Amino acid sequence: MPDVRRSGWPPLATIGAVMGMVGGRRLALLGSLMLASSLTEGVGLLLLVPITAIVAGEQAPSSMAMWLTPLAGLPVGLLLAAVTVLVGLRSLIVYLVLDQQARLGNALTRSIRIEAQGAVLSAEWRWLSAQSTSAHAAKLVGEADRVGGLGESMLSVATGVITLVMLLAAAFAISWQLTSLAVLAAAIVALVLIVMRSRRNSDGEYLAEVYEALHEQVSSGLFHFRAARISGAEPALAQQFGETARSVEDAQMRYHRSVAQAHVVFQTVAAAMLGGLIYLAFVVLHLPIGILVPVLAIMVRIVPVVTGLQGSLRRWSFNAPALSGLLDLVSEASVHREPVDDGGEPLHLKQSLDLKGVGLAYEGREKPVFRDFDLAIAAGSVVAICGPSGVGKSSLADMLGGLISPDTGQILIDGEPLEGAARIRWRRRVAYVEQVPYLFDGTIAQNLAWGQAEGDSNAIRAAMTNALERASAQFVFDLPAGLDTRVGEAGRQFSGGERQRLALARALLRKPELLILDEVTAALDGSNENAVMQTVRDLRGACTILILGHRTALLELADQIVDLGEHAGS
Numbered sequence: 001m002p003d004v005r006r007s008g009w010p011p012l013a014t015i016g017a018v019m020g021m022v023g024g025r026r027l028a029l030l031g032s033l034m035l036a037s038s039l040t041e042g043v044g045l046l047l048l049v050p051i052t053a054i055v056a057g058e059q060a061p062s063s064m065a066m067w068l069t070p071l072a073g074l075p076v077g078l079l080l081a082a083v084t085v086l087v088g089l090r091s092l093i094v095y096l097v098l099d100q101q102a103r104l105g106n107a108l109t110r111s112i113r114i115e116a117q118g119a120v121l122s123a124e125w126r127w128l129s130a131q132s133t134s135a136h137a138a139k140l141v142g143e144a145d146r147v148g149g150l151g152e153s154m155l156s157v158a159t160g161v162i163t164l165v166m167l168l169a170a171a172f173a174i175s176w177q178l179t180s181l182a183v184l185a186a187a188i189v190a191l192v193l194i195v196m197r198s199r200r201n202s203d204g205e206y207l208a209e210v211y212e213a214l215h216e217q218v219s220s221g222l223f224h225f226r227a228a229r230i231s232g233a234e235p236a237l238a239q240q241f242g243e244t245a246r247s248v249e250d251a252q253m254r255y256h257r258s259v260a261q262a263h264v265v266f267q268t269v270a271a272a273m274l275g276g277l278i279y280l281a282f283v284v285l286h287l288p289i290g291i292l293v294p295v296l297a298i299m300v301r302i303v304p305v306v307t308g309l310q311g312s313l314r315r316w317s318f319n320a321p322a323l324s325g326l327l328d329l330v331s332e333a334s335v336h337r338e339p340v341d342d343g344g345e346p347l348h349l350k351q352s353l354d355l356k357g358v359g360l361a362y363e364g365r366e367k368p369v370f371r372d373f374d375l376a377i378a379a380g381s382v383v384a385i386c387g388p389s390g391v392g393k394s395s396l397a398d399m400l401g402g403l404i405s406p407d408t409g410q411i412l413i414d415g416e417p418l419e420g421a422a423r424i425r426w427r428r429r430v431a432y433v434e435q436v437p438y439l440f441d442g443t444i445a446q447n448l449a450w451g452q453a454e455g456d457s458n459a460i461r462a463a464m465t466n467a468l469e470r471a472s473a474q475f476v477f478d479l480p481a482g483l484d485t486r487v488g489e490a491g492r493q494f495s496g497g498e499r500q501r502l503a504l505a506r507a508l509l510r511k512p513e514l515l516i517l518d519e520v521t522a523a524l525d526g527s528n529e530n531a532v533m534q535t536v537r538d539l540r541g542a543c544t545i546l547i548l549g550h551r552t553a554l555l556e557l558a559d560q561i562v563d564l565g566e567h568a569g570s
């Protein structure tokens, strides 16, 4: 993926980045179509010269006598038919260009979306956990669409420029004096536009920023709505949202005003220039109708081309920051890419899991969480990791589960270091039940199957039933739809305890060698806690179990208790 930040001039860098994403073949096809469309238009307009000359009863202009003389001898009906065919042909080519343009826009959106999401999914958890999820969502949804819009506006600019060049070439071929005057007039218009554009660009960038803020607030506001309602933060949330919505309105108005003003100035100056041109051509240069009409027809055609170009440049400047934002995300995520699971056999935990001289510090934190930390865990044992909040229980579980790697020291599985691809492979042997387990809005069966290899559905359903029993989640069997019951968004149709037992069942389905239970009984009542304890007892020896938390009942089951409070600051 090209790095837009490294290249020099921003528009050139954007073009380079988009061209790199589009590929040579599609660009060649598009370039040929755009050229063909402009050529047919230029030739069609040139045909106006003999037609006008015949209709006005004039001689073909001497400057063009070489090819116009034979044409001027043809019947006017034939020439008009040729123009009609050319217009039809051009419409067909324009249709193909528009189709390709839409395809390119959609392909760009898809490719940057997949690229960015892929880069994020492949990044190390320590980097990922520090990212803003709503900013990420805004990038992948809205901004990826804007990248498609950027590709389309760049193509429109290219089409506009090629058409402009063709039209000017045709006009110069008819009368270089009149066309030179027209170009001079256009240069004056362009100068006025450039002055107005710099203001419009900064308004466009500001609009993009406030939109991002709005998107972020909407998604994070909805995500945390429950917490906001419980803590009475809704008025503050509503006020903050209202302010952002007003900023969006202001930014929209600023942007639209600058666009409208540019339009008014452009129309007025262009009309003045056109009037002046006609006056000069008739009164000063005394040009024949056979020249004046075709050149003016070309000039009239050039006006919407230039207006279109202006609009495309505007969309370009509005959408370009989306591409650089996404490419920044991709390159940053790539810097933090974790090793790839090479599909090899994961390490087996048969004897012991050891930490030797482990050190771990988070960026921006003064004190390391672990310094020169040693620990030995026997395979098949139940180990309780306890200690006060923030002491490093989850961080230790993340290291043992292969989610993060220590900054110093080593983690060994039966003497083999948990490093590089081995760490990623090891995660296949690990199951993790979190304090707040992840459930998505699907059926219980779909949630249990999440992350599992696909296979025979009867066998899978039997395994699910077994896992649910072992996780004390028999409540599923009393539901009318059983395994096919929907759990609702984030599992909201079930209680916290039920969600946790579903998550435990999902973990057991993985047949883990290391099972990490993070405060797993915190939301369970006495009888369910007893049932989960029985599950742990039953699993003893079959896999190594790591229990994080402070619950005394579960700690009783432990073969080994690691109190991180004692190691704090070690």
Ligand SMILES: Nc1ncnc2c1ncn2[C@@H]1O[C@H](COP(=O)(O)OP(=O)(O)OP(=O)(O)O)[C@@H](O)[C@H]1O
Pocket (backbone or CB within 6 Å): 126, 129, 130, 362, 363, 365, 369, 387, 388, 389, 390, 391, 392, 393, 394, 395, 396
């Ligand atoms: N991604 C992170 N970036 C920066 N600091 C972090 C990050 N994750 C954890 N920490 C810090 O590391 C320390 C250990 O956190 P950890 O979550 O491992 O503690 P814990 O013992 O599991 O806490 P709790 O019992 O409250 O869940 C804390 O001070 C925490 O603020």
